[in-house]
Amino acid sequence: MRDATIRDVARRAQVSVASVSRALNNLDNVSEKTRARVADAVKELGYVPHAGARSLSLARTNAIGVVLPDLYGEFFSEIVRGMDREASRRGYLLLLSNMHAGHPQSESAVRAMRGRVDGLIMMAPHLSDAEVAEALPAGMPAVLVNTHSDAHAGIRLDNAAGAKAVAQHFLATGRKRIVHIAGHVGNIDAEERAEAFSKAIEGTSARLQTLQGDFSEESGVVAIETLLAKGATFDAVFAANDMMASGVLQALRKAGLRVPEEVAVAGFDDIPLASHLGLTTVRVRIAELGERALDRLFDMLDSNTDSAGRELHAPELVVRDTTASE
Amino acid sequence: MRDATIRDVARRAQVSVASVSRALNNLDNVSEKTRARVADAVKELGYVPHAGARSLSLARTNAIGVVLPDLYGEFFSEIVRGMDREASRRGYLLLLSNMHAGHPQSESAVRAMRGRVDGLIMMAPHLSDAEVAEALPAGMPAVLVNTHSDAHAGIRLDNAAGAKAVAQHFLATGRKRIVHIAGHVGNIDAEERAEAFSKAIEGTSARLQTLQGDFSEESGVVAIETLLAKGATFDAVFAANDMMASGVLQALRKAGLRVPEEVAVAGFDDIPLASHLGLTTVRVRIAELGERALDRLFDMLDSNTDSAGRELHAPELVVRDTTASE
DNA sequence: CTGAAAGCGCTTACAG
DNA sequence: CTGAAAGCGCTTACAG
Numbered sequence: 001m002r003d004a005t006i007r008d009v010a011r012r013a014q015v016s017v018a019s020v021s022r023a024l025n026n027l028d029n030v031s032e033k034t035r036a037r038v039a040d041a042v043k044e045l046g047y048v049p050h051a052g053a054r055s056l057s058l059a060r061t062n063a064i065g066v067v068l069p070d071l072y073g074e075f076f077s078e079i080v081r082g083m084d085r086e087a088s089r090r091g092y093l094l095l096l097s098n099m100h101a102g103h104p105q106s107e108s109a110v111r112a113m114r115g116r117v118d119g120l121i122m123m124a125p126h127l128s129d130a131e132v133a134e135a136l137p138a139g140m141p142a143v144l145v146n147t148h149s150d151a152h153a154g155i156r157l158d159n160a161a162g163a164k165a166v167a168q169h170f171l172a173t174g175r176k177r178i179v180h181i182a183g184h185v186g187n188i189d190a191e192e193r194a195e196a197f198s199k200a201i202e203g204t205s206a207r208l209q210t211l212q213g214d215f216s217e218e219s220g221v222v223a224i225e226t227l228l229a230k231g232a233t234f235d236a237v238f239a240a241n242d243m244m245a246s247g248v249l250q251a252l253r254k255a256g257l258r259v260p261e262e263v264a265v266a267g268f269d270d271i272p273l274a275s276h277l278g279l280t281t282v283r284v285r286i287a288e289l290g291e292r293a294l295d296r297l298f299d300m301l302d303s304n305t306d307s308a309g310r311e312l313h314a315p316e317l318v319v320r321d322t323t324a325s326e
Numbered sequence: 327m328r329d330a331t332i333r334d335v336a337r338r339a340q341v342s343v344a345s346v347s348r349a350l351n352n353l354d355n356v357s358e359k360t361r362a363r364v365a366d367a368v369k370e371l372g373y374v375p376h377a378g379a380r381s382l383s384l385a386r387t388n389a390i391g392v393v394l395p396d397l398y399g400e401f402f403s404e405i406v407r408g409m410d411r412e413a414s415r416r417g418y419l420l421l422l423s424n425m426h427a428g429h430p431q432s433e434s435a436v437r438a439m440r441g442r443v444d445g446l447i448m449m450a451p452h453l454s455d456a457e458v459a460e461a462l463p464a465g466m467p468a469v470l471v472n473t474h475s476d477a478h479a480g481i482r483l484d485n486a487a488g489a490k491a492v493a494q495h496f497l498a499t500g501r502k503r504i505v506h507i508a509g510h511v512g513n514i515d516a517e518e519r520a521e522a523f524s525k526a527i528e529g530t531s532a533r534l535q536t537l538q539g540d541f542s543e544e545s546g547v548v549a550i551e552t553l554l555a556k557g558a559t560f561d562a563v564f565a566a567n568d569m570m571a572s573g574v575l576q577a578l579r580k581a582g583l584r585v586p587e588e589v590a591v592a593g594f595d596d597i598p599l600a601s602h603l604g605l606t607t608v609r610v611r612i613a614e615l616g617e618r619a620l621d622r623l624f625d626m627l628d629s630n631t632d633s634a635g636r637e638l639h640a641p642e643l644v645v646r647d648t649t650a651s652e
Numbered sequence: 653c654t655g656a657a658a659g660c661g662c663t664t665a666c667a668g
Numbered sequence: 669c670t671g672a673a674a675g676c677g678c679t680t681a682c683a684g
Contacts, residue, residue: 003440003465005677016655021679031653048463050441052387053677055378056660063421063442077403084424093438094422095389098410112419114329115376115661116389116442137374139329246602273599276572331661342671347663355669379661382676441677 004045013041024049055116063093064297065117067110069124070100074271075286079145082290083121090298092118099124107135114140119297121290123147125188141306143297145289148188153300155293158312159189160196162282165317166238166266167200169280173323175236175264176206181213181223181248183240190215193240193268209234213244220247228255235263236323242267242274242281249277249322264323268315278321289313330371339367350375381442389419390623391443393436395450396426400597401612405471408616409447416624418444425450433461440466445623447616449473451514467632469623471615474514479626481619484638485515486522488608491643492564492592493526495606499649501562501590502532507539507549507574509566516541519566519594535560539570546573554581561589562649568593568600568607575603575648590649594641604647615639 006024010017015034022030023038041047055061064087068076080094087094095117097109113120119141124132125148132149136142144154170178180197183190194210201208211226213219220239224247227234237252239245245267249259257263267274270283292313300306332350336343341360348356349364367373381387390413394402406420413420421443423435439446445467450458451474458475462468470480496504506523509516520536527534537552539545546565550573553560563578565571571593575585583589593600596609618639626632 003463006679007677017678018655018657018680019653022654025679029653034653046464048437048440050677051438052378052381052441053660054441054679056382056662056677057679059660061378062438074400074403076407077400080406080422081402084422088424088426088435093435093442096406096410096420096422098414100414109414109419111374112377112388114374115378115380116419137329138372273602276599276602332663333661343662344664344671344673345669348670351663357669360669376661379676380663382661382678383663385676 003050004047005050006047008045009038009041009047012045013037061116061118062091063095063117064294065095065097065110065113065120067097067099067113067120067122067124069126070098074273075269078286079123079290082287082292083294085287086291086294086298110135111137113137119143119301121145121293121297126184126186141297141300143293143300145293146189153296153306153309155289155296155311155313157189157284157289158314159192161312162268162284162315162317163193163196163238164200165315166268166280166282167197169266169317169319169323170236170238170264171201171204171206173264177234177236178206178208179223179227179232179234179237180208180210181220181237181239181244182210183213183215183244185212185214187215190240197238213240215241215243217243217247217250220244221251222247224248224251224255236265237263238266240268242269242271242279245279245281245322246273246277249279260321260323266323270318274318275320280320280323281318282315283318284313284315329376330373331376332373334371335364335367335373338371339363387442387444388417389421389443390620391421391423391436391439391446393423393425393439393446393448393450395452396424400599401595404612405449405616408613408618409620411613412617412620412624436461437463439463445469445627447471447619447623452510452512467623467626469619469626471619472515479622479632479635481615481622481637481639483515483610483615484640485518487638488594488610488641488643489519489522489564490526491641492594492606492608493523495592495643495645495649496562496564496590497527497530497532499590503560503562504532504534505549505553505558505560505563506534506536507546507563507565507570508536509539509541509570511538511540513541516566523564539566541567541569543569543573543576546570547577548573550574550577550581562591563589564592564594566594568595568597568605571605571607571648572599572603575605586647586649592649596644600644601646606646606649607644608641609644610639610641 006017006020010020019034020038023035114137121143123145125146129148144152146156182194211223237248239248248265267279267281270281274281332343332346336346345360346364349361440463447469449471451472455474470478472482508520537549563574565574574591593605593607596607600607
């Protein structure tokens, strides 16, 4: 049996669809009598308004599109949680679309959002300015998270501040032969962390060696095993995220190297695992980042403006056992 | 400037909107010439089809609604990841709605899905049969995950099998004074685990004591501290999830009790933290659960049927250090 | 306070 | 192969 529509309700309540619509939306130009008849008919028919049709009429969907890349578990859940918190506070739903690594269809995923959402949050650390511009439908309010772009409103992690804090902490605790394990090639977070870290070490008496990782735990293990196999010596390792740092810790333990006495280890993100490992890291309040992104987007929607400002989300160094000085 | 519509494209290409529609949808009754003119006009105008309007016409949205309760981090990200995997394979988007604890608005959240999605995945372990029936719009295809309901298709974790496996493992390794820390009151998973666990211990020579927790790490700590404060003795603890088990381990360590020599500890879920803690647990392939739920839903949509079958998702005992027999 | 009608941006029989 | 028109389920000026 077909779902009931507003016409069915109108017929049953013996009023016009206009009156039903007014009653349902709690407008005040409706008599009590009409309101009651409509309420009854709605109940009897089990009527639920068709949000899609409503959106088309109103040119307003009460939904926000969220486009995310393949995200490491914790980051994904936390950022979505933050967005959801802010969205449901305002009565909005989230329309989710993962943008998978190979970006052939990623553009179409974004376009599929048009007409279903009022605005977009997009996180695409691997896209260039041009690709971002290409993907975003013109006229779609959007806030970019951790994404290259000069033309749009954006929020970014202050990766440089975080990496610099780690470097200074290493230097202050007397580390001299320092290793950095970088994240995924082309990833903007990875690049900013690596660059700021190296800049902070440069010109000091410490030496820096950078290896390529890919943000996976396994790549942290491999990096350390490679170093040890080459007979390299080092007294500190900064992994570009906590998962790799966890791999580093495993590999060091397996090799019999003591942390932090022989080697200090730090990560980035402060995922829940980090505190269990006693891992020194850079705390990113991910949920807050998501919340803030939605805040910005709502501001744009409310004011109908296009604030193309950049905003930095400051992280914080958390010192734990893996770098305890001495 | 207003976004371009199909009429704008038609005008520019000097054809009818019908032809534009046909060309855009790759129908074959379109001449090459028309197709080319449309393609040009689309490009010149930066036209992106309005998915909302399309859905209304087609009575088909290519979106699936996902209603989840407040979920502990890992569970949330994994189940959404599994669903997204299956959804994007089929070209569907996910419309997300968190159902927060106090369920006054949760019903409206579900109803807001009508007309925006083709089907619904709902996870509501805390709702009764009646509440579930009340919340779901009639005629909306739905698959329930870990949710009470006789009237709908559902997938559930086989909590009983998991809990039973833990009990048998404790008994087989000679544990006699066993503690269970249960999850949230009224939560169906919590209840099934507690019941099956107690049934499996009953009638053996071992004693069982059950405490109330709420799935939080903190509640695991509190449970153990309470027991110790009362002077209770025990040699095995089964926490209803890994987070509480982690709290248990912390409390035991602080009290100077050795694991597993003095007390064996097991959890449930196998979150990433579990392997780092060497925690014996029951592995739930959460992403697979999400994937399977969507599979079921797609089957229903394809066949236009209403398979009200229940399905159990079997978990697996993973033995690690915290219960090593030795 | 109420209703008839136009319109939101698409798709698709129907007729040619 | 093409176009005019009706329809998807709502909302909202407009007239009364």
